[in-house]
Amino acid sequence: MTDNVTIREELPEDHDAIYALTRDAFAPMSFSDSSEPDMIDQMREAGDLTLSLVAEDDGIVGHVAFSLARISETQGIWYGLGPISVRADRQRQGIGTKLAQTGLEMLRKMGATGCVLTGNPDVYRPMGFSTEHALTYSGLNPKFISYYAFDATQPVGEINFVEALEEEHP
Template identity: 75%
Template sequence: MIIRLETDADHQAIYALTRDAFAPMSFSDGSEPDIVNQLREDGDLTLSLVADQDGIIGHVAFSPAKISNAEGAWYGLGPISVRADRQRQGLGSKLAHTGLDMLRKLGAAGCVLTGNPDVYRPMGFSNDHALTYSGLNPKYILFISFDGTVPKGEINFAEALEEDHP
């Protein structure tokens, strides 16, 4: 298996993978594959990585995020998708870590996301309840800092992600 940047030839496979990965998730409204396409169309898909092993078996997207009281370039993680028969084997974590390492090398300040803390804490994400996002319970707002700063304030994700969150 290799992790690599997406190519134009991967777009349909990424769409299908994302659709299928989120279909059984009770928290999903089915918009995730369209979000990836919209990020790409808007020029906000900063980093799009695929796990390739005789086809696309995993994908992760990173896009710009602004934090009202934080300096530096911050990015949002997500969506992240793994083929059903490869889930719970560490592939999503490997994709996320590869992307985070690439962002770190680009000089990013850090990365933020909304999600299950039990899933993302083992990847190095934490929450100190100083970040807010659209009225979401702060326990589901997580960050990882590359330079040791702790971000504070309201997060604004790329527009494609904002449309998903009223």
């Protein structure tokens, strides 16, 4: 289902479409506080948006953001994945997976140690993310924290996402 989907880095002219896509994708989610599109803009404006990819198929149908993250007791270069959005009529077609896997491969080539995220483990486990860790984030139940390491590193400690995310989700 992703045969016609092209993954590419965002362009300045994509910013409004990314905002609208993210807003619409998170609107029906009970866990969302509607801050996700603003977080992307804040990360971009602060220079904290390390990698921003769009999925294109007759317009932008998906987006994923990656930004630097620190893990208190773990060495290496870690990134946070999120938010990730797919247009409602294109969900469950592998677009989110393709976005995440493309981004992970790009991070690996950049020398990253790994990637962390908060979210539904059932969504991210098939992409290779693990919930077997000693990670914490702001009192969140650890089962909603996942990581993907490019080597045998087992991350341990408190995750600190970029300032834009920390301001929205202390």
